[in-house]
Amino acid sequence: MKKAALLAAITIAMAALTAETLPNGQNAPVLKITNDEEGNKAAVLAQPFEIETKYGNLTAPATSTVTFxxxxxxxxxxxEGSQEIETEAGKFAVNTRAEFYESGIIKLTFLEGTQQLETKAGTFNIAATPSSGAALAKDKPLIFHENGTVTSAYLYGSSAPGExxxxxxxxxxxxEIRTRNFIIFYESGNLESAVPADGSTAAFLTKLKSNAKFNSGSTLTFYESGKPKSFTPSSSLKHQLGFSTKARSEVVISEDGKIISCIPDRASTLKFNGEYWHLSPSMPFKNFEDNFPEEMTVDMTDKHFLFGLEQAGIYFDLEEGTPVMQGKTVKRPESSGSVPYGVITLKFFSTKTLRSAVSRNPFVVKVGANGISTTNVEFNENFSLKKILLSPYAEVPMETTTVQVSTAENPDVKVARKKYTSCILQKV
Structure with a gap:
């Protein structure tokens, strides 16, 4: 009698399990249906079950969770085990896990062994795991764009010659590119990035009048047109503006092959606006495609500009409409401590007006006949003052500017301002 009751209870329980309807309309044996952290329905399966997808029925194992x-x-x-899917990028045997876009297109999965991927850039052997074992499988997925083309794949390779x-x-x-690294593609299928083989070179490096090779382990990126975009050469390159780039640092070039971003080498000098500027080494230099600087860090020490002590230094004359460099000619202090002396980072708009100036040493911004001591200033594109970081005890000319501090509606700057308060200045 007890045995019959138990069998009846099991039968009723099994019937209840098979009666659950999944969000995709399938009836499935589930233990429970809940919501995940994002509010999506999540079903915990009571036994292996074939889930309907755009790639056919894929089997999920018992006690696993399927989210919708x-x-x-x-x-x-x-x-559960190895299964085959046919995608826009080809047919693949997959295992472990699959993720999908809301449209139903495959987003991510893992390969069963080494397989081939055919692309516009060639045919490659790809794998979900490196040769060191399956423990790293979750780090090496095959990822797809929503149009079905491959976003990234891990190139199979070993230490054996030829691989x-x-x-x-x-x-x-x-x-030649290195295996055991990711290769990345645009939605169009064109190559976006890869790791060049150690010691290899390319035709575009020759066009830059260089015998440089790719630095070991660096990444080479491409524009969608296929033209090279960024790379790390083993030796310095000659910038079209006359100075040399730092070896083993990233260089970005335009599609027509001009350098537009780099790190200057030591003792680099740039002739700009009729003046010779000493570029600070190890700091970014960027320029627009017409070669006008976009960002540069310059050392004004050799120009004998005084920073800080008498609130003299670099001046930007707002009345002129363009930055005017002014200052007192003095001797460099015998000791400037650990703080770089006379170094300032300048950024410009494409319209060739100053965007911002930042320095670890105070400098002065002229507003009419007055000067404001600062270490950080931003301008609008018409060269009007946008934002300024006030140095301690800086005298703000209230008769020519209005200072707005976010912590008070009508602040008295000398009272309300704290050390290094960021303010918005507007002319009255």
């Missing part, structure tokens, strides 16, 4: 978007499409699921590199096709010819 609000529209009923699968968001993520675990996979350390692969060949990629580019508009500048074939290039």
């Amino acid at each position: 978007y609000e529209n009923g499409n699968v968001k993520s699921m675990q996979l 350390r590199t692969a060949t990629a096709k580019t508009p500048d010819g074939e290039m």
